[in-house]
Structures are given as structure tokens and as C-alpha cells.
Amino acid sequence: MITISHLTKKFGRYVALNEVSLEVQRGEVIALWGPNGAGKSTLVRCLLGLLPFSGRATIAGVDVTVQGKAARRLIGYVPQEPALFDDLRVDEAALYFGRLKRASTDEIRCMLDDVHLVPHAKKRVRELSGGLKQRLSLGLARLTDPPVILMDEPTANLDAAARGELLADVERLRERGKTVLLISHRPEEVRQLADRIVTLEAGRIVRIDDSRDAHGPMHLATSHVTFERDEPLVRPHVEPAL
């Protein structure tokens, strides 16, 4: 569903992504893992056509640089901090982005209902809490049922309850066969949701693990953070950098 081939992205002399190649199958949930500056968000931005790069990336065979608009119609995007035009009301924002995605009015109404935002429909987006904003963002990403969902640290600014709700939503996406590329710094999320864990360091893929492999994801505990295996929603203890 997602094919990335020899993708290189440079900012001046700085190489943010170096010859990255990856194939993601339909229905797979892939977690991008790695320290800050590893190139995870840059990879997502390249797939969205926000950054030019060398190499090739396709979504369902559609080249993201040649047919960016068509490729983006196959993608739902959930950013870390949704910038949803804060002056719009929730229903206006839903209608606006829904129209851009060619969603019907019924689909938009159902989406607001699905993400439990109908009681907040007349509020300005800026009046929503971080969790409600992220719920709206996920709802918008799911409009018109795109086969691919890209999530860039969607739970980074959420409290435990909001994070749990969002993770449950992602779990439902997986059950519905969506292909999900998820960036997260939380090992418990990664282990709970991902089929494979792609570790990036300094712009390169350094390993790809199957999350069900008993030994595979253990590097999550040793490289950057430690976590309690059976406490999926507990914030990990971050080791000080040496």
C-alpha cells in the first residue's frame, strides 16, 4: 500500500533521510520509532508531498510527487498538534475539510457523531481541549474512508484518558483493515498497536521488527526508554541522555 524507495531528503547539507526504503502492506500498522531528529516526521511530510525529496514514494501505486493531490486523497493525516483554523466552529471546520475531501453532508454528520463531538459542534475549535481537538482531527482524517492513515505523534499532548480513547480509535482503524503509519515515542503504544516497528536513526532505517516477536521490540526498552510490559497506558520512564 505504501512503497518508499531510496528516499533521501536533505536540508542544505544536513541529510534528514538517507536512502530510506520501506514497503507497508495493506492493513498493516507500522510504528516509526527513533530519537528526536531521526527523520520520522520528515518521512511523513515527504509522503504528504509537503517536502520535496529524491527517490520515490507511492500510495497504492500513486506517486506522491507526481500526483500529490490524488495520493493525498488516499491518506488521512493526524498531526501532533492539529492546526484546524481555530476561528472556525467545530461543525464549520468539519464541513470545510469535509468538502475538500468531497465528503457528503451525511458523512460529515456521522463523523461528528462517531467522534462524539456533536455536543461541541457550535464551539470554536480554539475552545476545544487538546483531546477533543485530536478527536476532531482523527475524525477528519477518517472522512471518505481513506485506506491509509498517517499519524504523527497523535497522543503527544494528551492526558491518559484522552490517549486511551485515541488508541482505541486507532485499534478500530486496524480492525477495519486500514494501513496505518504511526509515529510515537511511547513504547506501550507502539507495542499495543503496531504490527512492525521501524526504527530510524540519523535518517536511516536501522532495524525493522515484528512487534509480536518476543525479542524484536525489546530494543525499545534499551535504546531510549524503559517501560512496564503490562501497563499499556503508563507513561514510560525516560532515561537521561548520556
Next chain:
Amino acid sequence: MISTVTAKEHVSFAHDGPRSGATDLQSSRAVARGGPEVVVPRERLVDLRTLWPLLQRELRDSLRNKWFMLYTLSFGGLAFALAYLSNIGTGLAGMAGFGKTAASLVNLTLLVVPLMALTMGAVSLSTERDRGMLGYLLAQPVSRIEVYLAKFLGQGLAFTGAIALGFGVSAVALARHGLGDGALFLRLAGLSVLLALSLLALGMLIATVARRSTSAMGFAVFAWLAVTLLGDLGLLGATSFLDLQVKDMLVLSLLNPTQVFKLGSIVGFDATLDLLGPAGLYAVRTFGSWLSPVLVGTLVLWILVPLTLGALLFARRPL
């Protein structure tokens, strides 16, 4: 250690080709093994179904913008005041002769409209970029050309409304006293709209080049100074120091949209352009009855060139 990437997913394409009654979304299909069909859309670079909601939001954002409202009310208020007060010294009951009011409106337009258009054009794009809203918008199924064009058209419509308001209140004030030349008034309003659109396009080009909204604002104010104040001084200075020929003076004038607007407006009052000295006379002698279309065409070029350049740059620059 890099693990092996899993086996390729087999995705095959069955291009349906154009079908009678088929929508764009039905144009081609990618079928993944063992899963439901993925409909691969065929998209136009500019699609009215996408452009329209983008344009509506731009228009609404402009009308909600406090600076835009301040500019509009100032322009409308000053235009009305000019119509009412400009001949008060003659002892008439307030209303100026139409020609004098129109000339005052030209000067008001030359001062206010470029400032409005340049700053609003420069700030709208760069502010959204700074706040991350542009990135989120461009992550949607829209093309950058559509976003840029919608921004220009939406703001352009708002400016057209603001100028119509300014000239409208002035016209109403004059009409109540039986003064006015409707054709000339419409000509001035039309030229003002073209001037606003050309400088809006220039402002948006500045926003595309500048990295931050503060820089964009700085460049826009400098551009305003350059086209309004320094334009006249530069023309005078260049003529004196470089000993320019009349033809060169005319060419230099056409390189500044405010000068083109001024020429086009004055042709409306005085077809001989002797007010403008040798350059004006040369323009009339060279273009004759084609002078007005040439000036309007130049203003249209002043819209299209920066708009095209800005859109191309915006489409290529990383966000």
C-alpha cells in the same frame, strides 16, 4: 542490523479509461490481493469543487480580518469626506465639482489601496504558514495551485467590495447633489480594482519568497514605499541624472503599477495628458486611441506576472 523488508504487496492497476458518466474517482482502480478495491482518484490541477470552498473561506477570513475592516472603513470614510469637503472653500454647500472629487479619489486610491493590498497579501499566506495551518491544509487532497489561486481570488473579491464601498459612498454623496459622471466613476473604480489586484499578487509573491510573516510584512511596507513615494522620486531622479528620453520615461512609468493607474485615471479627465508633460504627450501620440487599452492591458499583466510567478514558486517551495 537492518532486517529484511517484507515481501512486496502485489498491487495491480486496471485502468478503466474514460467512461460515459464515470466520475473522476472512478477513472482507475488499484486492486490489492485479498483486499477490497482501492479507488485511485484522477485529479485535475485546479478543480472548481475544491477551489470553491477554499475561496469561500478566504473571502470570509478577509471580511473577518480587523485590519481589512479598518482599511475598508478608512477608505470609505475618506472617500465620502473627500466628496463632501473638497470644494467647501468655494462657498458652495459642501459638494465639490465632480472632476475635483474624482482627482482626489485618485490620490486617495494611490495612497491607501497599495498599502491595503500589499500588506494583506503578504501577511495572509505567511501567517498561516507560521501557525502551521497551511501545512495541515496542504496535507489535504488539494493542489498548491488551488490554494494559492483561492487565496488570491478570495482576497481579490474582498478588495473589490472594499473599493466598491469607497467609490459607492462617494458616488451617493455626489449624486444627491446632481453631480457626477457615471462612466468616469466606473472607470476609476475599475482601474482601482485592477491596481488592488496587481499589488495583491505582488504581496502574495513577497509572502511566498519571505520565510516569516514579520519579514513578509517588512518587505511589503518597503514595496509600498517603493511604488508610491519612491516611484515618483525615482522617475524624477532618473530623468535628471540619466538624461532619459521621453520614451524611456514612459517605459519606466509602465514598470510601476501605481504610475499606470495614474496615467489611466488622468486619461479619463484629460484625453491629451498634457497634465503629465512630455511623457504623457508622447504616450498619447504613440498609442492614440489605444492608450486606454494599453494601460489596462499593462495593469492586467501586472496581475498575471506576479500571480503566475508566486503560484509557481509556492508550488515548488518546501513547507
